Amino acid sequence: MSPVNPDDSDESNKSEAVKSRTATDPNANLSQIQNNVKELPDQLLLMYRAVESTRNGVVITDPNRPDNPIIYCNPAFAEMSGFRIDQIIGRNCRFLQRDDREQPEILEIRKAIAAEKPITTILRNYRKNGQVFWNELTVSPVHDASGKLINFIGIQNDVSARKEAERRVSEFYSVISHELRTPLTSINGALRVIEDGSAGRVNAGVMKMVKIALGNSERLMRLISDILDLKKIESGKFKLSLQKLPPMTVIDTVIETLKPLADEKKINLIKDVKTHQSALFDPDRVVQILNNLTTNAIKYSPDGTDIILRVENPSSDSTRFAVIDNGYGIAREEIEKLFGRFQQLDSSDKRAKGGTGLGLFISKSLVELHGGHIGVESSPGHGSTFWFEIF
Known part of the structure; x- marks a missing residue:
């Protein structure tokens, strides 16, 4: 029989005494608990002080x-919450939702509690003064040594500022989508009519200004499209429409689309198809990726190159x-x-400017949605090879 350490027995008795007094009084408040602090073993006292001082609820x-x-x-x-501790002890946590209890997250919490499972979610709660606050909550079960459920512990974090930022971002995207893109489409169309002569002949000075306005209008349209794509990608709502197609079809589309831009710099777009094996991909998005990469190559390549x-x-x-490309590298x-x-990219050495700064990031994201990866091989003065591989 092993000897019993009297100090261990004494510490155990103190801990049990504290637990007994707390458990028998559901309205025990902070001052009552603090009265028992001196009876806690040093390790438990450290834990208590840590929980008391943390900024998380x-x-x-x-x-x-x-x-x-x-x-x-x-x-x-x-x-x-805005309540005093003695106003909180003894109540069910749902008092913070007041009458706002139709939140689906509340049902999920109930299910997790019934199953004795941990859960993390965000609830819409109300402070004592009625002000709404968003509470990121992690609820975890606590079991004793025999596996019996004895408590639930909830760790709370006020994320109201984050939710407000998300709301403003959502409003921003809504403004971009409806208040900017729609009138820009009309402006673009009107400028095109002037440019192609359908609205009548204009002098060279006016045509120059029309082309400048059209270029900036199209750049703004690309920026809007990039930002909206970025939102969908980061929210996880971007869906691919996969088809099994010969990959040369997207090469043909890109060359046809970008030939006028390349012709302005006397750049030759050369197709090099080394496979006719069909692959599974979203053709619109692969065209978008290749358009981004090829447009960059045209902008950053000298005139008359391939x-x-x-x-x-x-x-x-x-x-x-x-x-x-055979560009600057x-x-x-x-x-x-x-x-x-x-x-x-650095715009020195007479390089072109005017990108949104989102094209390559979006291209990378689209490639990764295909389960692939993207990269570049380059060095200054020796051109660049931008590549991506899908599976």
């Missing part, structure tokens, strides 16, 4: 009592597209940040 409930009442909350939770659009099969289950330090949001 913490509540503990007792599911073995009627209505699963709160038996402990820390000062951060009291400050978050740009190759290549497609091949590195393996039986992958298709690789590449855009190869890219420095190593620029390559490392090239596929980030709002990143543009």
